[in-house]
Amino acid sequence: MVAWAVRGRAAQVPSPAAVGDAVSESASVRVLAPIGVALLAVAVLVVIATSLGDGSNGDGRDGRGGGGGQKKERTDEKFYVVEPGDTLTTISDETGVGVDKLTRLNPELDPQALISGERVKLR
Numbered sequence: 792m793v794a795w796a797v798r799g800r801a802a803q804v805p806s807p808a809a810v811g812d813a814v815s816e817s818a819s820v821r822v823l824a825p826i827g828v829a830l831l832a833v834a835v836l837v838v839i840a841t842s843l844g845d846g847s848n849g850d851g852r853d854g855r856g857g858g859g860g861q862k863k864e865r866t867d868e869k870f871y872v873v874e875p876g877d878t879l880t881t882i883s884d885e886t887g888v889g890v891d892k893l894t895r896l897n898p899e900l901d902p903q904a905l906i907s908g909e910r911v912k913l914r
Contacts, residue, residue: 873909878902888913 871882879902883890894902896912 868913870910871913873905873907873911875907877905877907879905882911886913 868886871886873882879890879893882888883893893911893913894900896914900909900911
């Protein structure tokens with residue numbers, strides 16, 4: 792560093808080597824910053840894509856209910872144990888018991904908040 796007198800005070804002027812280091816550091820930051828932003832954007836897209844999934848919940852059902860219009864024969868079971876992703880419609884399709892009858896038999900049941908492991912009366 793070279794000292795210069797400016798308005799009665801000594802000023803430090805960086806050497807040419809120090810200026811070159813600062814310029815190369817600034818250039819590398821200018822290159823790395825957009826790369827970092829791009830990687831962040833890709834990570835966010837991956838998280839969103841995996842959270843949306845393909846609609847299946849891993850148990851062979853697509854989670855949309857319905858079952859393609861095919862109803863199973865009425866079951867002789869007295870209870871149905873709720874599984875993750877079940878709705879009254881999917882339970883009705885699997886057991887052959889109508890949704891109206893399920894709601895009459897289970898007045899304490901909240902159809903919007905079925906809990907895994909909960910028992911649903913079928914008759």
